[in-house]
Amino acid sequence: MKKINFFKKGQISDARLLLTITIGIFVLMYVSAIIFLGGGFTHAQQIFDMLNYNSSFIIVACGLTIVMIGGGIDISVGAVTSLVVMACIKYLNPVYSETGEKLSGEGNIFAALLIALGIGLAFGLVQGFLISYLEIQPFIVTLAGMFFARGMTTIISIKPMKIEHESFSKIMDARIEIPWLGYTARNGNTIPARVEYGVVIALIVLIVVFLILKYMRLGRCFYAIGGNQQSALMLGINVKKTRFLSYVICGLLSGISGFVLMMHSGSANATNAQGMEMSAIAASIIGGTLLTGGVGNVAGTFFGVLTLTTITQIVVSSGFNDLALQNVTIGGMLGFFIILQSIILTRRNRKKTG
Amino acid sequence: MDGKELLTMRHIKKQFPGVLALNDVDFTLRKGEIHALMGENGAGKSTLIKILTGVYQMDEGEVRIEGEKVSIHSPQAAQNSGISTVYQEITLCPNLTVAENMFIGRDNSLFSNRKKYEKRADELLKQLEIPAKSTQQLGRCSLAIQQMVAIARAVDMKCKVLILDEPTSSLDDKEVNMLFKLMRNLKSEGVGIIFVTHFLEQVYEVSDRITVLRNGELVGEYLTEELPQVELVSKMIGKALDELNSLGDPDETKKVSDEVFYEAEGLSSENALPFDFKIHKGEVNGFTGLLGSGRSESVRAIFGADKVTGGKIKIKGAQVKITKPIDAMKHGIGYLAEDRKRDGIIAELSVRENIILALQVMNGFFKPISRSESEAFADEYIKVLQIKTANRETPVGSLSGGNQQKVILARWLLTHPDYLILDEPTRGIDVGTKLEIQKLVLKLAEEGVSVTFISSEIEEMLRTCSRLIVMRDRHIVGELKGKELNQVQVMKTIAGGEA
Numbered sequence: 142m143k144k145i146n147f148f149k150k151g152q153i154s155d156a157r158l159l160l161t162i163t164i165g166i167f168v169l170m171y172v173s174a175i176i177f178l179g180g181g182f183t184h185a186q187q188i189f190d191m192l193n194y195n196s197s198f199i200i201v202a203c204g205l206t207i208v209m210i211g212g213g214i215d216i217s218v219g220a221v222t223s224l225v226v227m228a229c230i231k232y233l234n235p236v237y238s239e240t241g242e243k244l245s246g247e248g249n250i251f252a253a254l255l256i257a258l259g260i261g262l263a264f265g266l267v268q269g270f271l272i273s274y275l276e277i278q279p280f281i282v283t284l285a286g287m288f289f290a291r292g293m294t295t296i297i298s299i300k301p302m303k304i305e306h307e308s309f310s311k312i313m314d315a316r317i318e319i320p321w322l323g324y325t326a327r328n329g330n331t332i333p334a335r336v337e338y339g340v341v342i343a344l345i346v347l348i349v350v351f352l353i354l355k356y357m358r359l360g361r362c363f364y365a366i367g368g369n370q371q372s373a374l375m376l377g378i379n380v381k382k383t384r385f386l387s388y389v390i391c392g393l394l395s396g397i398s399g400f401v402l403m404m405h406s407g408s409a410n411a412t413n414a415q416g417m418e419m420s421a422i423a424a425s426i427i428g429g430t431l432l433t434g435g436v437g438n439v440a441g442t443f444f445g446v447l448t449l450t451t452i453t454q455i456v457v458s459s460g461f462n463d464l465a466l467q468n469v470t471i472g473g474m475l476g477f478f479i480i481l482q483s484i485i486l487t488r489r490n491r492k493k494t495g
Numbered sequence: 496m497d498g499k500e501l502l503t504m505r506h507i508k509k510q511f512p513g514v515l516a517l518n519d520v521d522f523t524l525r526k527g528e529i530h531a532l533m534g535e536n537g538a539g540k541s542t543l544i545k546i547l548t549g550v551y552q553m554d555e556g557e558v559r560i561e562g563e564k565v566s567i568h569s570p571q572a573a574q575n576s577g578i579s580t581v582y583q584e585i586t587l588c589p590n591l592t593v594a595e596n597m598f599i600g601r602d603n604s605l606f607s608n609r610k611k612y613e614k615r616a617d618e619l620l621k622q623l624e625i626p627a628k629s630t631q632q633l634g635r636c637s638l639a640i641q642q643m644v645a646i647a648r649a650v651d652m653k654c655k656v657l658i659l660d661e662p663t664s665s666l667d668d669k670e671v672n673m674l675f676k677l678m679r680n681l682k683s684e685g686v687g688i689i690f691v692t693h694f695l696e697q698v699y700e701v702s703d704r705i706t707v708l709r710n711g712e713l714v715g716e717y718l719t720e721e722l723p724q725v726e727l728v729s730k731m732i733g734k735a736l737d738e739l740n741s742l743g744d745p746d747e748t749k750k751v752s753d754e755v756f757y758e759a760e761g762l763s764s765e766n767a768l769p770f771d772f773k774i775h776k777g778e779v780n781g782f783t784g785l786l787g788s789g790r791s792e793s794v795r796a797i798f799g800a801d802k803v804t805g806g807k808i809k810i811k812g813a814q815v816k817i818t819k820p821i822d823a824m825k826h827g828i829g830y831l832a833e834d835r836k837r838d839g840i841i842a843e844l845s846v847r848e849n850i851i852l853a854l855q856v857m858n859g860f861f862k863p864i865s866r867s868e869s870e871a872f873a874d875e876y877i878k879v880l881q882i883k884t885a886n887r888e889t890p891v892g893s894l895s896g897g898n899q900q901k902v903i904l905a906r907w908l909l910t911h912p913d914y915l916i917l918d919e920p921t922r923g924i925d926v927g928t929k930l931e932i933q934k935l936v937l938k939l940a941e942e943g944v945s946v947t948f949i950s951s952e953i954e955e956m957l958r959t960c961s962r963l964i965v966m967r968d969r970h971i972v973g974e975l976k977g978k979e980l981n982q983v984q985v986m987k988t989i990a991g992g993e994a
Binding site: 357436 | 588600
């Protein structure tokens with residue numbers, strides 16, 4: 142017979158437990174990298190580089206976490222990011238005639254930002270509408286969205302493009318320098334830590350999404366519909382609208398992600414950000430978001446991104462500069478995390494009913 | 496107790512295609528009263544509840560709350576008129592906190608005011624004496640607590656009428672007592688509670704009044720203390736005791752062999768309490784009891800359809816292990832499920848494919864039954880059982896209920912079982928087919944097959960079974976055979992107590 146389950150002190154929710162595990166594993170991994178590999182890992186710049194390279198990835202992963210908490214999935218995010226980069230660079234670059242004559246001037250950066258947001262929003266609105274109101278499978282809708290966005294990217298330009306825009310190039314090269322986190326090079330010069338502006342945007346997005354999920358009514362409704370859709374309906378939540386908004390936000394974040402990726406790389410090609418959606422799903426899952434919905438946290442997703450990147454860095458630093466090995470390691474880690482999650486959750490649940 | 500009339504439903508009528516679900520039913524709930532709504536399957540109580548909660552619209556009649564006429568056209572409208580429902584299935588979000596479950600979806604503010612909600616929730620939990628904390632994740636609370644949180648939500652929404660639909664079916668005794676305490680608390684605050692349950696003892700423990708429905712009609716409203724349990728049962732089943740006494744006994748005592756086919760000792764499953772049971776070769780026995788008394792759960796345990804949690808099983812005297820349906824099938828046990836739509840037929844597959852399914856599973860999937868063989872089997876049983884189907888390749892979903900049932904029966908007969916469990920095989924099928932199935936059961940028994948037969952219709956069971964096992968509130972409370980096999984005795988045993 143089960144006892145009445147009185148609350149025990151220190152009993153933590155499933156979500157928080159998963160987050161703790163993720164942070165713990167990340168710290169463990171990083172510390173062992175410092176001990177065994179040393180080198181770059183001892184510098185703060187290592188962390189900042191991880192952020193510099195992954196600012197757009199963090200943003201995309203935040204969007205995907207929202208959708209996954211709501212019980213959905215969006216695999217179009219990588220393709221939309223790539224489309225945004227291509228469209229913005231096409232717009233920003235001056236147009237030359239065949240003889241090399243300049244036909245038009247450079248585009249406006251602010252307008253480029255609007256294009257980025259507009260593309261992301263459009264994908265979010267259409268996919269969200271199809272999924273929420275017409276009740277089509279999210280996987281299929283966003284799969285179609287993914288092909289569509291990839292196709293559009295190629296239509297804009299089949300050739301890789303590089304940004305040729307004076308003031309945008311300045312933004313690209315701009316860095317925030319943090320001297321006290323720098324390190325002393327062999328020649329005695331102090332090299333400050335350098336952070337790209339994209340990282341700032343990514344962190345702002347991260348904090349905003351965190352606040353939405355934690356403190357806004359809408360955020361709590363994402364959890365409710367992901368936890369139990371039928372119950373959410375009975376509790377008086379507008380399930381369709383809530384789900385719709387989760388895809389709209391995710392789409393919008395894909396737009397921002399594209400803009401940030403452009404700020405980082407300054408170039409576009411048709412295979413940009415390929416596989417980013419899968420990595421973002423992986424980061425969310427490692428960060429404790431359940432694919433079944435209702436549980437998750439962007440703080441976890443952030444550490445998920447860091448964990449994935451650290452794995453890559455460790456593999457590279459160990460001298461195996463081999464993509465295959467990286468993927469195998471990431472695959473193994475992901476499997477490990479998922480098994481760990483499910484073991485912990487089932488054990489806890491068994492305790493509850495046993 | 497004679498409080499003001501809180502809710503009055505008058506001349507409620509609801510017609511479904513082919514069925515008059517409610518015919519001129521009245522229902523009255525007073526302030527500060529716990530009112531049990533009783534009735535067997537198809538009596539109309541769930542239809543009545545659904546009209547009250549805005550899931551169905553009534554065709555005729557009126558509903559008044561505190562004298563004012565209300566129109567309940569949606570679940571939202573019901574809540575706004577002060578009618579809240581707590582369903583058997585918890586309709587809360589397990590991944591949110593207790594406080595959030597009490598307040599989410601109730602306002603349109605931009606931010607979720609966590610602190611305020613938690614404070615209010617803690618106050619309410621304390622006031623209602625619910626042992627939970629507002630910041631706890633709901634899924635980590637026991638089912639009883641979850642149910643109480645749902646009630647607390649309803650209370651905070653200023654509900655006047657609280658409907659509890661089978662709230663106790665998944666709770667243990669201690670939890671039931673906690674729930675009852677909460678119900679009494681609410682009652683003293685003037686809330687009117689409609690209590691739907693099939694546990695007779697619980698009705699007598701908490702309710703003040705009982706309304707009985709039968710076949711969509713009102714049988715009557717009674718004060719609980721003035722209605723003996725046995726009379727309640729006869730009102731629910733619809734036979735007066737005197738009328739039954741005059742019927743006389745079905746005299747013939749059916750003979751059974753001494754050989755015991757199946758014997759279980761202390762068998763229990765996740766849904767069934769431990770029980771002992773045995774059946775002889777060629778015997779037809781039955782499990783009877785009111786809906787929810789545990790009769791289906793018991794036979795499901797025998798077949799291994801629910802997770803078996805304990806007990807010793809012997810087949811033909813040899814100890815065996817049956818934990819999964821396939822184990823049971825390998826020992827020659829067949830089971831025709833109560834809900835043929837959910838557990839039985841596969842509507843998209845053809846008659847032929849449905850018929851050979853069980854045999855195929857027994858053979859293993861690497862030894863497929865050849866097409867011609869399966870066609871021969873299908874044709875044979877379509878003929879023997881007179882299944883009315885266009886041809887053997889017709890999808891089963893397009894057949895009538897009775898014929899679907901025959902298809903499932905054919906499926907099990909094809910495996911040549913030694914022991915067949917039939918759970919409500921005659922529900923929802925026409926009288927002619929019912930008789931055919933009863934005859935078939937008796938014929939099988941003559942051929943040496945043991946059969947366990949369950950039906951809501953006691954007469955049907957008396958006609959077919961030579962031994963009846965009576966269940967009440969999930970326990971076996973009696974075993975009737977020979978002369979005891981008559982309606983009066985059955986009903987007395989079901990009701991229990993004196994009388």
